Amino acid sequence: MSIDVSTDILGVRNLRCSIAGQQVVEDVTFSVPATGITAVLGRNGVGKTSTLRGILGLIHRRGEVTLAGEHIDGLPTHRIVQRGVGYVPEDREVFAKLTVAENLALAERQKKPRREFVDALFPDLVQRRDQMAGTLSGGQQQMVSVARALLNDNRLLLVDEPTKGLAPRIVTEVTDALLEASKIVPILLVEQNLEVVRRLADGAIVIGGGRVVHTGDAREILDDGDLTRRLLGVHAEVGA
Amino acid sequence: MSMLVLTLITGVGLGALYFLVASGLSLIYGLMHVLNFAHGAFLTLSAFIGWLVANALGTASWGSFLLSIVVGALVGAAFATLTELVLIRPLYERHIEQVLVTVGLSFAAVALFEGIWGTDPINIAGPPWLKQTTEVLGARIPNTYWVLMIAAVLVLAALVLFLQKTRYGMIIRAGVENRSMVTALGIDVRRSFTLVFAIGGAAAGIGGVLAMHYTTFVSAHLGSTLLIFAFIVTVIGGLGSLTGAAIASVLVAVLQQFANSYLNGTGDFIVVILLALVLLVRPSGILGSKA
Numbered sequence: 001m002s003i004d005v006s007t008d009i010l011g012v013r014n015l016r017c018s019i020a021g022q023q024v025v026e027d028v029t030f031s032v033p034a035t036g037i038t039a040v041l042g043r044n045g046v047g048k049t050s051t052l053r054g055i056l057g058l059i060h061r062r063g064e065v066t067l068a069g070e071h072i073d074g075l076p077t078h079r080i081v082q083r084g085v086g087y088v089p090e091d092r093e094v095f096a097k098l099t100v101a102e103n104l105a106l107a108e109r110q111k112k113p114r115r116e117f118v119d120a121l122f123p124d125l126v127q128r129r130d131q132m133a134g135t136l137s138g139g140q141q142q143m144v145s146v147a148r149a150l151l152n153d154n155r156l157l158l159v160d161e162p163t164k165g166l167a168p169r170i171v172t173e174v175t176d177a178l179l180e181a182s183k184i185v186p187i188l189l190v191e192q193n194l195e196v197v198r199r200l201a202d203g204a205i206v207i208g209g210g211r212v213v214h215t216g217d218a219r220e221i222l223d224d225g226d227l228t229r230r231l232l233g234v235h236a237e238v239g240a
Numbered sequence: 241m242s243m244l245v246l247t248l249i250t251g252v253g254l255g256a257l258y259f260l261v262a263s264g265l266s267l268i269y270g271l272m273h274v275l276n277f278a279h280g281a282f283l284t285l286s287a288f289i290g291w292l293v294a295n296a297l298g299t300a301s302w303g304s305f306l307l308s309i310v311v312g313a314l315v316g317a318a319f320a321t322l323t324e325l326v327l328i329r330p331l332y333e334r335h336i337e338q339v340l341v342t343v344g345l346s347f348a349a350v351a352l353f354e355g356i357w358g359t360d361p362i363n364i365a366g367p368p369w370l371k372q373t374t375e376v377l378g379a380r381i382p383n384t385y386w387v388l389m390i391a392a393v394l395v396l397a398a399l400v401l402f403l404q405k406t407r408y409g410m411i412i413r414a415g416v417e418n419r420s421m422v423t424a425l426g427i428d429v430r431r432s433f434t435l436v437f438a439i440g441g442a443a444a445g446i447g448g449v450l451a452m453h454y455t456t457f458v459s460a461h462l463g464s465t466l467l468i469f470a471f472i473v474t475v476i477g478g479l480g481s482l483t484g485a486a487i488a489s490v491l492v493a494v495l496q497q498f499a500n501s502y503l504n505g506t507g508d509f510i511v512v513i514l515l516a517l518v519l520l521v522r523p524s525g526i527l528g529s530k531a
Contacts, residue, residue, distance in 0.1 A: 058420055081426035093421045095414045102410055107425045148425065 009034040009156050009186050010055070015063035017047070017054035024050040024059070026210030032156065034068075037178070037187045039201035039218050043233050046207045048190045049090050052158045055188075056080055056087055068155060082109065086149030086185070090160040092141040096134025100125055100144055103133050107148035118147045121177045139170030146174065150181055157187045163196050175199055194232075198222050206231045242378035247501045249376060251494030253385025256392030257454060259489035260447030261470035263399060263482060264320075264440020270416040270480025271429075271436050273335050274328060278342040279444055279470065280463025281349035282319050286312035286445030287452040287462055288357055291364055299365040309391075309449045316445020317438040324437035329430065346464070353460035361457035370453055384454050391450055395443050396486055403482070408435060416480050472511060476518045478528020487526055 010032035017025035025047040032038045040048045054061035057077040065073040072080045081087065095103050104118070104125075119126050122143040128136065133144055142162060149157050162178065163171040175196050178187060182200070191197050197204070201218035214221065214231055221227055261283060268276050290312035297304035327345060331337045370387065373380035403409035411432050415422045422429045444463075451466055452458040473492050477484030492511055500507035518525060 056424060058424060076428075077420075077423040078426050078428045081424060087424045089421065089424065093418055093424075095417050095421070097417055098410065098414055102414075105407075106410055106414055106422070106427070109426050152426075 007033055009068055010188065011064070011066040011069075012051075012055060013064040013066075015051065015054055015061060015065065017050045017059050017061045019050070019059050024210070025054055025061075028063075028207065028210070028212055030205045030212050030215060032186060032188050033203065034186055036202035037182045037189050037200045038203040038205065039197045040188065040190045040205050040207060041197065041221070041232055042207035044192075047210045048207055049160055051207065052087075052160050052188070052190060056085065056158060084153070084155035086152065086154040086157040088145050088149045088157065088159040088162055090164065090190075092138070092145040094133040094136070094141045094144045096132065098133055099130050100133055100136070101129040103144050104147060104151060107151050109152045113151040114153070115151065118150050121150070121180060122147050137170075139166050139173070142166060142170070142174055143177070146177055146181075150177075150185075154185050157181065157185055159187055160190045161192060162189075163191065163193050171196065194222055194228075242380075243501065244379075245377045246379035246381065247497045248494060249379065249381050250385055251497035252490055253381075253388045253493075254454075254497060255490035255493030256385075256388040257447060257451055257466070258469050258473045258493055259392045259486050260388075260395060260443050260450065261466050262473040262477070262485045262489055263395065264436075264443045265470055265474045266477065266480060266482055266485040267399075267412070267416075267436050268440050269474065271412055271419065272328075272338075272433050274338045274342070275471075276342050276437075276440070277339065277467070278323055278345040278349065279440065280465075280467035281346050281353075282316045282323075282441045282444040282463070283448035283451065283466060284349065284353055284458075284460060284463035285319055285448070286316040287448035287458045288353065289315045290445075290449035291362070291452060291458050294364075294366070300367055302367050305367050305370075309446055312445040312449035313442040314445070316441035316443070316448065318441070320437040320441020320444070321434055323441075324434050328437070329433070332430070346467075350460050350464065357458075357460065359460065361459035363457050364452055366453050384450075388450055388454065391446055392486075392489075395446060396482075399439070399443075399482060402439075408432060412436060469511070472515050476515060476525055478525030481525065481527040484525055484527030 008031040013029045015025060015028040016023065028051055040051060042048050050059060053059045055065050057075065057080055063073065064071065067083055067085065072083060124140060125143055125147060128140065133141060136144065146162060159178065162174050166174065171193065178200055181187065189201060197218055204216060204218035204221050205212055206214040208231060261279065265276060265279050268274055290308035293311045294304045294308040297307065323345065327341045328338055331341060370384050373382050374386065403413055411422060411427055415429050415432055419429055448463065451462060469492065473488045474485055476492060477488030492514065495514060496507035496511050499510040
């Protein structure tokens with residue numbers, strides 16, 4: 001697969017990741033365009049989350065990773081983030097013993113963080129600024145997690161299963177927020193909920209057995225019943 | 241009644257000393273997952289240098305006493321910072337090796353201190369008031385205990401203020417919960433490691449100088465003896481919890497004093513039994529988070 005540095009924000013070539021010596025991503029190559037939302041799809045356990053964590057250097061990885069043409073594969077995680085990569089982890093990972101305001105303040109890297117933008121997206125959090133993040137509902141914690149990534153002028157967001165375990169109303173709210181965010185920053189999204197993928201994603205990368213097995217337009221993949229069944233192990237009408 | 245009051249207050253005073261040592265241990269483990277066996281060496285060196293300063297300026301004066309505490313804190317912080325930068329940082333994420341290097345440093349430090357200051361304890365002196373007692377409800381409380389309590393309260397207040405009101409404090413609190421997520425927010429958490437070592441070293445340094453006045457001598461093994469109880473306190477309080485360390489310090493020391501006074505000097509034995517019970521019933525400690 002070729003990576004076009006003029007249109008792609010992220011290039012991943014021959015990425016291999018391991019956790020405690022166990023290979024979790026075999027050999028992944030793909031690129032992410034500088035606009036819109038690109039979904040990473042695949043069955044459970046194929047290495048989607050590990051791919052995101054590998055890009056960010058949170059787990060041991062080898063291979064090439066470029067951000068706007070610059071190599072970031074040799075950098076520690078905090079330096080990659082400082083270069084403009086926001087991260088919304090699976091399971092939110094808010095700091096439970098810190099307040100909402102502290103969780104957000106910790107994420108602010110620039111002198112003028114986009115507080116107004118975040119407050120407008122998640123008004124519920126404004127009222128809960130002094131509440132301990134650990135006492136929030138799952139949906140509210142997800143809002144904190146997404147808000148942390150949106151406070152800075154990032155060049156790319158890595159968002160891992162943002163709707164996992166959330167009530168339908170909150171799923172809509174988080175989806176709306178990501179759609180709004182995608183207008184200002186490209187997003188690489190890992191998501192199991194195909195309805196959400198259909199609504200959000202422009203392109204899709206399908207991982208199977210630790211490798212990229214298909215790339216293309218997200219809706220085209222979801223509309224092709226046979227392909228969806230074969231690649232994702234689910235019926236296409238789920239997202240119809 | 242006076243015996244009860246004496247035992248209780250001296251227990252709290254001893255707990256204050258334990259807290260001064262344990263606070264740094266707990267913070268270091270909480271953030272870095274390093275059991276720092278070299279913590280006693282920070283304490284011992286601070287005590288020796290503090291003693292040299294006080295001795296040079298005149299042991300009877302309050303000025304030299306206070307200055308020796310400040311110098312002790314600075315020496316502890318400097319020694320701890322150096323340890324983190326030179327020995328711990330190159331072994332980042334290799335926790336077993338990090339623990340082993342602190343064990344090695346603790347042995348080497350004791351040998352070095354014995355080489356410099358000899359193997360025999362050196363008797364020390366301080367302001368005369370420290371050797372006097374203050375009567376409380378009929379009990380005559382040695383004044384050293386009041387100084388220990390004041391120092392521990394001041395250190396606890398300073399640590400709480402630092403952790404709650406500063407950005408670095410916020411980073412440390414967040415790092416204790418989830419270190420990798422702190423780095424995923426673009427923060428170089430290793431800077432906080434050095435800071436936590438320095439803070440822990442400073443607290444141990446203050447503890448070292450005061451421990452010297454508590455025991456009325458300084459020796460190369462001063463830190464090793466206290467470190468055992470500081471570890472016990474840290475485990476019982478919950479590894480990584482400052483409040484837990486404060487509560488456990490007082491709990492352990494009061495229990496120890498009561499057992500020593502009323503159960504034929506079995507204080508140390510009772511403390512070990514308490515540790516075993518806590519590990520069996522609540523392995524995460526009083527306020528520690530479950531692994």
